[in-house]
Amino acid sequence: MQRSEYELPYYKIFPKYLAAVPPGTVLEFDNLTCWHNLKLSTSRIHTNQIELTIEHKQGESLLCHRSFVISTGAHTQVVELIGNGVKTISLTSDGSPEQDWDLLERGPRVFVHLMTPEQLTYNIGATLALFQAELNPGSTTSDDMNREFLKSFVGIDMPLRNNAPDVLDLPEEVFKNGDTIDILRLNGLSPCIAWAMGAATGHTAVALWRADRLYICESTSKSSDWSINGIQCNPYPAWIEMARNAISYHAVFAPLDRTNGEELLDMDKVWQFVDKHVGLDYGFEVVLMGWLDTVRDNLPCPKDRDQDYCLEPEHFEMLFHFVEKVSPEAARVFVPAVQIRAEVPFDTTLLYAYYTAALKGIDPIEIYSIPEQEGWLYQTTRDGNPVIAESMVCNDFVCNVWEEGGLFNGTNVNCAETSVNDNYKLNIYQDPELRHQLCKDQDPENPNCQLLGKYSLRLDSQPGVLPRYNYVPPTDEMFGSCPSMAPDYLAPQDC
Known part of the structure; x- marks a missing residue:
């Protein structure tokens, strides 16, 4: 029997963005997780160091358990919290202008997984199972x-x-x-x-x-x-x-x-x-830039019976600050596109690109929505050899x-x-x-x-509201700001 989106675990893995917490800030969240009260606060303890405090109170049980992600341009940490209590985390800048701006002006970004770690682990495993044909070459089980x-x-x-x-x-x-x-x-x-x-x-x-x-x-x-x-x-x-x-x-x-x-x-x-x-x-x-035309209206939002687990603009910064440190090759799908929009060299960091863009009045979460331009050149390869090219x-x-x-x-x-x-x-x-x-x-x-193909593939009828195929006349600069939100995928007629 066909299961609905509410019943399926796929992609229900995104943590909810709570807030950036610059020094001197106190924020409270009620009835968001199994704790009925969460309080986030940050204080400056040295010239280049801050302390983030997470108070988790009024838990539904002693076993109330959730995962938090603390993110800055230089630091990514997953924190597991159980029961009621207080957790403090110290974060330090190296004194560079970009790290000082990120830590002391913007403050650490805090995310929380709304589901239990056990449910999250199951959902991640189920989502990875969709990729069996890539992870286990020759497999058709997925x-x-x-x-x-x-x-x-x-x-x-x-x-x-x-x-x-x-x-x-x-x-x-x-x-x-x-x-x-x-x-x-x-x-x-x-x-x-x-x-x-x-x-x-x-x-x-x-x-x-x-x-x-x-x-x-x-x-x-x-x-x-x-x-x-x-x-x-x-x-x-x-x-x-x-x-x-x-x-x-x-x-x-x-x-x-x-x-x-x-x-x-x-x-x-x-x-x-x-x-x-x-x-x-x-x-x-x-690879992501033709899709990310808007700040929020291209981001999928898997729906569960009790919660939505939406991809949010802040997730890209959180994820790729981490990815560029562990796999520059994987970071290629996002970091160079931000660097070229910020007009910084490709050998700088993602944080430096965000900092430079901010000096020009561009919000970090908005920079990916700047339209890609024909003729922009990237560091890539030709037949395995490094080149600068489209x-x-x-x-x-x-x-x-x-x-x-x-x-x-x-x-x-x-x-x-x-x-x-x-x-x-x-x-x-x-x-x-x-x-x-x-x-x-x-x-x-x-x-x-x-x-x-073993199964029917059509271009004309799905997904979303009709029409879907062979209907938009070509116009100048037509695809620069087009939304794409499931399940209707509604967009202006010139998109």
């Missing part, structure tokens, strides 16, 4: 969990296809320059992207012809199922074979509208652009192929700000009734042509 997650949290239904072939044998000549292949893998990551962005997919690629040979070009990362890293073009037979062998891979073919002519792109300019970028690493530096995820790359080829007729949509479903929202696609007969015969109810 397919049904991911389908349940998509239906309950996102509103996407993926029923079993009838007599689905391994690959729909669509003739290569059906694919034209600029047509896309839109992809969802039941691997945890793609469904997470779908949930956050309001998409039916998690990846996209573009068809391009060269010297009578069809290539599928994309920006992707090397994985257990994909042996090639970065921006790449593979001959269609090789690409479809890799896709067929990838676990839980679902793909639909979405051709462009050719009512006004067969050739929509200037292919000399397209290949000039592609050749310039082939070999560049996947766009980890910008950073593009899959949808950025495909959109740029279209733009360079002239599909938008001079309109600057700012491809750097697209999310994975923004591309297929654009009203540039073929009337579904014109799809190939093989597509109609295999999946008569699907207006898209499904090439791969």
Whole structure:
């Protein structure tokens, strides 16, 4: 039986942000956890040192137990509190301007997990189970969990296809320059992207012809199922074979509208652009930026029967202050994007970027919502060698192929700000009734042509309120401030 979002544990792992507590502040919270009263206060005990006090009183039982996270730019600490009592934590600045500003002016940020540590541990384990296909290569055991997650949290239904072939044998000549292949893998990551962005997919690629040979070009990362890293073009037979062998891979073919002519792109300019970028690493530096258009209205909020466990703007700062210290590679997905917005060197810290932005009047929690700009250059690699270059995820790359080829007729949509479903929202696609007969015969109810996948994948109907596919006319700078909140994913018509 299908369980509701209220009954499922997935992603109910975010601590609630309580407050920043600068020296001299006293804050009280009533009836927030199993303690009916929490008091936070901070006092300055030395020139560069403060003491944070957490008073936890009026517990519902002697076993009242919750986890707190204390975060500054230099310090991250998890504190377990049990029963009634008082906990004091000393925090010190190294005397640098950024640490003094962070600790003595802003104060430590305090978060609390609203559930017990035992429930939190269970929820983390259940969420990780969605990623079985990545954590345990070759596994398909998480397919049904991911389908349940998509239906309950996102509103996407993926029923079993009838007599689905391994690959729909669509003739290569059906694919034209600029047509896309839109992809969802039941691997945890793609469904997470779908949930956050309001998409039916998690990846996209573009068809391009060269010297009578069809290539599928994309920006992707090397994985257990994909042996090639970065921006790449593979001959269609090789690409479809890799896709067929990838676990839980679902793909639909979405051709462009050719009512006004067969050739929509200037292919000399397209290949000039592609050749310039082939070999560049996947766009980890910008992977979150097409999604995070607003401060709060893109952040998912898993719902439980008693509480909401929302992702909050303050979580990014808390998380990536910690991540950049333990894994600079993992920090690539956020820190460089903040640094470029703050106009600081890439060899500085996230805290220094926030401090510099604050001096310019930019609130730290708002900086990620500054639109990404085409032409911004990041530290990345090309064929494994360090370079300074543009950073593009899959949808950025495909959109740029279209733009360079002239599909938008001079309109600057700012491809750097697209999310994975923004591309297929654009009203540039073929009337579904014109799809190939093989597509109609295999999946008569699907207006898209499904090439791969055990379960049905559609772009037109879900998630959220209709319309979802092929309806937004391209306009200048159109995707810079678009909300994406489940379950309705309501957005202005130009988003």
